[in-house]
Amino acid sequence: MKYRFSKSLEGFSSSAVREILKLTQGSSIISFAGGLPAEEYFPLDAVSDAFKRVVEGGKSALQYGLTEGYKPLRESLCKRMAAKNMIVTPDEMLLTTGSQQAIDLLTRVYIDEGDVILVERPTYLAAIQVFQAKGAKIYSVDSDSDGMILDDLAAKIAKHNPKMVYVIPTFSNPAGRAWSLERRQGLLDICRGADVLILEDDPYGEIQFDESESYPTIFSLGGKAEGGNVVYTSTFSKTVAPAFRTGWVMGDESIIRQVARFKQSADLHSSTIDQQTLYHLLEHFDLDAHISLIREQYLDRMKFMSGLLAELNWPGLKYEEPKGGMFIWVELPEQINAAELLKIAVKEGVAFVPGATFYAENPQYNTMRLNYTHTDRETTVLGMQKLAKAMEAYLQNA
Amino acid sequence: MKYRFSKSLEGFSSSAVREILKLTQGSSIISFAGGLPAEEYFPLDAVSDAFKRVVEGGKSALQYGLTEGYKPLRESLCKRMAAKNMIVTPDEMLLTTGSQQAIDLLTRVYIDEGDVILVERPTYLAAIQVFQAKGAKIYSVDSDSDGMILDDLAAKIAKHNPKMVYVIPTFSNPAGRAWSLERRQGLLDICRGADVLILEDDPYGEIQFDESESYPTIFSLGGKAEGGNVVYTSTFSKTVAPAFRTGWVMGDESIIRQVARFKQSADLHSSTIDQQTLYHLLEHFDLDAHISLIREQYLDRMKFMSGLLAELNWPGLKYEEPKGGMFIWVELPEQINAAELLKIAVKEGVAFVPGATFYAENPQYNTMRLNYTHTDRETTVLGMQKLAKAMEAYLQNA
Numbered sequence: 001m002k003y004r005f006s007k008s009l010e011g012f013s014s015s016a017v018r019e020i021l022k023l024t025q026g027s028s029i030i031s032f033a034g035g036l037p038a039e040e041y042f043p044l045d046a047v048s049d050a051f052k053r054v055v056e057g058g059k060s061a062l063q064y065g066l067t068e069g070y071k072p073l074r075e076s077l078c079k080r081m082a083a084k085n086m087i088v089t090p091d092e093m094l095l096t097t098g099s100q101q102a103i104d105l106l107t108r109v110y111i112d113e114g115d116v117i118l119v120e121r122p123t124y125l126a127a128i129q130v131f132q133a134k135g136a137k138i139y140s141v142d143s144d145s146d147g148m149i150l151d152d153l154a155a156k157i158a159k160h161n162p163k164m165v166y167v168i169p170t171f172s173n174p175a176g177r178a179w180s181l182e183r184r185q186g187l188l189d190i191c192r193g194a195d196v197l198i199l200e201d202d203p204y205g206e207i208q209f210d211e212s213e214s215y216p217t218i219f220s221l222g223g224k225a226e227g228g229n230v231v232y233t234s235t236f237s238k239t240v241a242p243a244f245r246t247g248w249v250m251g252d253e254s255i256i257r258q259v260a261r262f263k264q265s266a267d268l269h270s271s272t273i274d275q276q277t278l279y280h281l282l283e284h285f286d287l288d289a290h291i292s293l294i295r296e297q298y299l300d301r302m303k304f305m306s307g308l309l310a311e312l313n314w315p316g317l318k319y320e321e322p323k324g325g326m327f328i329w330v331e332l333p334e335q336i337n338a339a340e341l342l343k344i345a346v347k348e349g350v351a352f353v354p355g356a357t358f359y360a361e362n363p364q365y366n367t368m369r370l371n372y373t374h375t376d377r378e379t380t381v382l383g384m385q386k387l388a389k390a391m392e393a394y395l396q397n398a
Numbered sequence: 399m400k401y402r403f404s405k406s407l408e409g410f411s412s413s414a415v416r417e418i419l420k421l422t423q424g425s426s427i428i429s430f431a432g433g434l435p436a437e438e439y440f441p442l443d444a445v446s447d448a449f450k451r452v453v454e455g456g457k458s459a460l461q462y463g464l465t466e467g468y469k470p471l472r473e474s475l476c477k478r479m480a481a482k483n484m485i486v487t488p489d490e491m492l493l494t495t496g497s498q499q500a501i502d503l504l505t506r507v508y509i510d511e512g513d514v515i516l517v518e519r520p521t522y523l524a525a526i527q528v529f530q531a532k533g534a535k536i537y538s539v540d541s542d543s544d545g546m547i548l549d550d551l552a553a554k555i556a557k558h559n560p561k562m563v564y565v566i567p568t569f570s571n572p573a574g575r576a577w578s579l580e581r582r583q584g585l586l587d588i589c590r591g592a593d594v595l596i597l598e599d600d601p602y603g604e605i606q607f608d609e610s611e612s613y614p615t616i617f618s619l620g621g622k623a624e625g626g627n628v629v630y631t632s633t634f635s636k637t638v639a640p641a642f643r644t645g646w647v648m649g650d651e652s653i654i655r656q657v658a659r660f661k662q663s664a665d666l667h668s669s670t671i672d673q674q675t676l677y678h679l680l681e682h683f684d685l686d687a688h689i690s691l692i693r694e695q696y697l698d699r700m701k702f703m704s705g706l707l708a709e710l711n712w713p714g715l716k717y718e719e720p721k722g723g724m725f726i727w728v729e730l731p732e733q734i735n736a737a738e739l740l741k742i743a744v745k746e747g748v749a750f751v752p753g754a755t756f757y758a759e760n761p762q763y764n765t766m767r768l769n770y771t772h773t774d775r776e777t778t779v780l781g782m783q784k785l786a787k788a789m790e791a792y793l794q795n796a
Contacts, residue, residue, distance in 0.1 A: 006509055
């Protein structure tokens, strides 16, 4: 038959990251591409113990659950959030299939075709895709290492009347930025004055290298959620493990209620086996000690990769060491097209993500995102050697 | 701030089933409302064993997976499907968060605002909600106990030019119908001639009481998926347990590829812990023997509730014993409004779903859906007594 697909498919490209991930899965290609945590630190024994406790609870653990998610886990999460000055009740929180689903559900609840969303420059690829699929107009706000430039934000709000601003203020994907307090407060103040909703995406906030520094979430600056401008989402994918696909979203109860209505028709609810396992894990495992371990190891890996990058001595190479998260953002000399470089790199046996995919508009083609969390030292050395070779070949052919 | 929600929220009511489920959760109300499987038959030990095997596989089990889902599980499922004459490759299948997500994703891939979808009369509430949220126009095709009436289907296809027909041909929700072979073949032929996609939702097909009867899926009648008119979805929720939230969707590779793109931005992928657990369960547990057990028990429960219904002696009461699935569909005398009856019933301590919620248009208010799978004999007797009392009170106040 002749299929008549939805027009939502137009201009909705598959994620380059996921396609590369597919390409490299099961192959010998060294990948700096995905945002994969280091497998060797997954707390598998603790997960196994937690699952045993779920089973001990009896067969009702396998029944349908609430759309909002397993309530004891929401209660535990409320306590964890309160320790970060984010005060919410379980009714102001909903459990999702990763924070990706929170982005998708909030967009379905809040955005219509033609509505404007402002994003960072650059920003998370899969958020752009969600917004595009909904037919939103996306404009990027000029940004530097301290976050969005507030004058440009104010100007673009005045010009475009956006419904929402999407930000990853703490160790952003892909740029690894940590917004300054002034920019965080400024974003909140400007959006409050203009009735613009802020979606604060915080998957990496816990992966903070210097514990003496403080990066209050925008949600915490906004105070109590009721009537608030900020919807906050985070996930267990980076602190425990991705396979659980368990994230959460917090905000005013009236918003969470609408998110729940959409989630009900999207999938009824996420896996409650996973939610119950995570609940028992939080009760009986020292997650904060585990996070400290991850921080140390990832800092070590970041420093190691950064050192190798410096040794490359590519003329015109620019990057800053991130203060947390999982990525180093690299600016190459202007004449380099990173997507072309990737083609050669994959032949050499190494992958990364070309930076251009992370721009909502006017991409910078001479950028790349490197993940440092997933490869051990030996593999990283090898990968960087292959990358150096790829660049040599690229420059010779140029 | 003043929220500016999407217009998708208009006319998009929360599921009555889920709201009642919420009301009855943790309370002493006897519920014939939800579509809950019997907890006492959940194969918890087998699930526990399967999870142990996942853990034995090592930490990589907890890493990110493919959007399409855990490939060994897709391969196992392809074998199960082949035994039912549904021949697909793993690339023509995608794992979802329950079959609910398959309905939602296919709708996002295929339907635009204003497009027409035809459904059975009555049909599954949460499918109506998905279609409404997308702004589709939904018309119901006259249906009897053999399925959609083909003349009315042909007339409505000619009149409305629908993109899709949504059906639950085997032990439908809510009506408990099993379509005749003639109607199945007729639906396929008519839709083929008119380039209309069929979404065949089959969550209950395995719960078949008389094993000597045969209900070939419409997908199997359509032959090989390539270029085919039928997209098929099913789930482990009724055969293993709902908490896994694991379903699958099958169809032409070009459709599955688009579904994958939308799933990628919807949630990256569903829980691979659950998918891996189900894979090991299929390998080491006799699921077919387990399904036989469930069939016997549910047949017994259906017969028992049917007997109690007959004893009620309500004048004008009509129902047919279903040949499988989880529901008895009840027609009450014309002057009875089941939604009003429910209010009294909940006060008496029993819940059901008023049938009107299952109609896309022109609801029949004198109908109700009773679930017989979740309550044991003692509870069913009690619940039916309370229902009888509620009806008495209703008739006295009328």
